[in-house]
Amino acid sequence: xxxxxxxxxxxxxxxxxxxxxxxxxxxxxxxxxxxxxxxxxxxxxxxxxxxxxxxxxxxxxxxxxxxxxxxxxxxxxxxxxxxxxxxxxxxxxxxxxxxxxxxxxxxxxxxxxxxxxxxxxxxxxxxxxxxxxxxxxxxxxxxxxxxxxxxxxxxxxxxxxxxxxxxxxxxxxxxxxxxxxxxxxxxxxxxxxxxxxxxxxxxxxxxxxxxxxxxxxxxxxxxxxxxxxxxxxxxxxxxxxxxxxxxxxxxxxxxxxxxxxxxxxxxxxxxxxxxxxxxxxxxxxxxxxxxxxxxxxxxxxxxxxxxxxxxxxxxxxxxxxxxxxxxxxxxxxxxxxxxxxxxxxxxxxxxxxxxxxxxxxxxxxxxxxxxxxxxxxxxxxxxxxxxxxxxxxxxx
Numbered sequence: 048x049x050x051x052x053x054x055x056x057x058x059x060x061x062x063x064x065x066x067x068x069x070x071x072x073x074x075x076x077x078x079x080x081x082x083x084x085x086x087x088x089x090x091x092x093x094x095x096x097x098x099x100x101x102x103x104x105x106x107x108x109x110x111x112x113x114x115x116x117x118x119x120x121x122x123x124x125x126x127x128x129x130x131x132x133x134x135x136x137x138x139x140x141x142x143x144x145x146x147x148x149x150x151x152x153x154x155x156x157x158x159x160x161x162x163x164x165x166x167x168x169x170x171x172x173x174x175x176x177x178x179x180x181x182x183x184x185x186x187x188x189x190x191x192x193x194x195x196x197x198x199x200x201x202x203x204x205x206x207x208x209x210x211x212x213x214x215x216x217x218x219x220x221x222x223x224x225x226x227x228x229x230x231x232x233x234x235x236x237x238x239x240x241x242x243x244x245x246x247x248x249x250x251x252x253x254x255x256x257x258x259x260x261x262x263x264x265x266x267x268x269x270x271x272x273x274x275x276x277x278x279x280x281x282x283x284x285x286x287x288x289x290x291x292x293x294x295x296x297x298x299x300x301x302x303x304x305x306x307x308x309x310x311x312x313x314x315x316x317x318x319x320x321x322x323x324x325x326x327x328x329x330x331x332x333x334x335x336x337x338x339x340x341x342x343x344x345x346x347x348x349x350x351x352x353x354x355x356x357x358x359x360x361x362x363x364x365x366x367x368x369x370x371x372x373x374x375x376x377x378x379x380x381x382x383x384x385x386x387x388x389x390x391x392x393x394x395x396x397x398x399x400x401x402x403x404x405x406x407x408x409x410x411x412x413x414x415x416x417x418x419x420x421x422x423x424x425x426x427x428x429x430x431x432x433x434x435x436x437x438x439x440x441x442x443x
Contacts, residue, residue, distance in 0.1 A: 048080045048435070051154035053145065055136050055163040057086040057109055059096045062306040062327070063271050064353050065181060068227070068248055069160050075427035076158075077103045083152045085145055087112055087136055087164070108148060110141045129166070130209040131202075132184070137166040149174070156434050162210070165217045177223040177434050180243070182350030183234040185210035190347040191275055211236050218243075223433050223440060227351045228374040234349065242440045246430050248351050249423030255360035257414070258336040264302040264323070265400060267338035267363075269331060269354050272308035272324075276348030283344050283389075285315045285322055291393035293321070296400060301342075304334035335361040339406065340399050344392055345371040355383075356421055359413035364406045366395045375421075382416040384409065 058069035076082060083106040092109055101107050116138050124134040145167045149157075157176045159165050162184065168176060185207055192203040218224055218237045225246040226232045232243045268284055270277035281303050292299050303312065304325045316324045328334055335341070341358035345367065351374045358365050359382070366384045377383040384399075386392035399406050432438035 048156055049083070049152060049154045050076060050080045050434075051083045051085060051148065051152060051157045052076075053157065053159045053164040053167060054084070054086045055161055057088050057092050057096065057100070058084075059099055063274075064350065065160060067353055068179075068181060071249060071251070071423040072427050072430060074103050075424060076431060077105070079431060081105050083148060083154065084108070085148055086110070087141060089114070089117060089135075106152065108144065110144050112136070112138055112141065116140075125205075128209065128212070130162070130184075130213050131206050132163050132210075133166055133213060136163045142167060158430075158434070159221075162214055162217050165221070169217065169220050175434070176221045177225065177430075178217055178221040179246070179430075180214070180224060180226045180231070180235070182227050182231045183214070184349070185214055185236065186231075186234040187276070187347070187349040190349075194279065194347070225430060225433065230373045231349055244429070244433055244438070244440055246426050246433075247421060248353060248356065249426050250353070250356040250360045250417050250421045251423065252360050252418050255332060255335070255357045257362035258332065260336045262337060262339050264300045264338040265340065266299065266301040266396065267334060267341050267358075268301070268303050268343060269334055269341075269358075270305045270343075272303070272305040272312050272326075274348075276345060277305065278309070278311055279347055280343060280345050281312055281315060283346055284342060284392075285319055287389040288342070288344065288386075288392045288396070289319065289321070291389055292396050295393075295397055299396075299400070302334060302338055304328050304331065331357070332361065335363055338363070340396060341365045342392065342396065343367040343371055344386060349374075351375060356417050359383075359410075359417045362410045362414045364399055364409035365413055366392060366399070377413065377416050382409070382412040 052073055054069050056066055058066040061067050061070055082104045084104040086109045088109050089112050117135055120134045124131050157168050157174050160179045161181055188203055188207045188210055192200055195203050215237045224243045226243050229245050232240055232245055268281055300321045302323050306327045308324050308326050313324050316322045335358055341363045343355055352371045355365055366386055369385055372383055379385045384395045386395060
């Protein structure tokens with residue numbers, strides 16, 4: 048099959064969740080099919096990263112979107128019906144490029160990741176198309192609305208309404224739809240959402256594996272640190288959970304690791320001397336191996352938390368929220384611990400810090416859970432079968 052894959056970002060290096068999912072699925076699909084990888088990019092890309100993608104994709108095209116074009120599109124966005132993030136990524140010069148790619152390549156199937164990219168192929172009625180929603184963007188936007196300041200809240204509410212309508216319209220224009228978890232599928236507003244197939248993320252358990260090294264930190268939180276749900280979680284952990292832990296166990300340390308920490312995140316280290324903000328780490332496994340307990344108190348956002356899968360794969364005991372665990376389905380108390388409010392997070396953390404045997408039990412069960420449940424090969428095969436028509440939609 049000749050497969051055209053349309054992404055809103057170049058999926059390498061792997062510092063964001065959408066890149067991780069795209070990279071692992073596309074790499075495996077390219078083993079079976081001739082793949083034309085079409086990527087948008089709002090920043091200059093490293094030629095070495097392009098060459099890496101060309102090592103498994105037969106065709107690669109990266110269309111750069113200059114910042115001035117983005118500003119022009121966003122200025123006109125309030126007067127259109129498109130969600131702002133669709134306007135952000137949809138540009139006439141990129142549309143001409145993808146139209147030419149379709150004419151020259153003549154794909155048998157088109158795979159779009161996120162509704163941000165669907166505007167480019169929505170009118171290609173003769174092509175079979177699959178939409179990877181990944182997660183429910185409209186619900187994620189809605190959850191961010193409650194914590195936003197008044198002017199921003201108005202824009203977020205507008206974006207939420209537009210995303211709901213747009214997600215539903217794209218549902219009707221695509222032949223297949225997939226999403227990352229049952230929880231996210233159930234958050235879609237379309238009446239036929241049960242027809243969306245759940246294709247979970249995997250975790251590379253050969254790469255993320257237990258490592259014996261010095262544990263310099265007690266607690267760890269990782270993620271893309273310019274992503275609002277991660278920023279919210281870091282603040283929740285430092286301002287609401289850590290003081291309760293310090294009241295009983297002074298000196299408990301926390302490492303916050305991840306790409307692009309802004310001022311709001313960097314100030315957390317100034318606020319509390321026991322907090323370290325590392326920023327980008329060349330090998331994120333070093334951060335997992337350097338801490339005793341992984342804590343991800345996710346309060347907003349959608350999708351599957353790759354950070355939890357990676358931490359479990361490296362045999363770390365994990366404490367998280369119902370919101371995050373519902374997307375992965377670990378057994379509370381056996382493979383993961385759940386916090387519902389700051390005092391409960393603090394109790395879990397203190398208990399694990401004081402009981403090494405319990406840390407080892409939880410970590411061992413978590414490792415067995417991810418090895419048994421999350422596999423990139425299986426997810427790619429499921430997506431491949433869906434596009435080939437040999438798997439019924441929504442069949443898990």
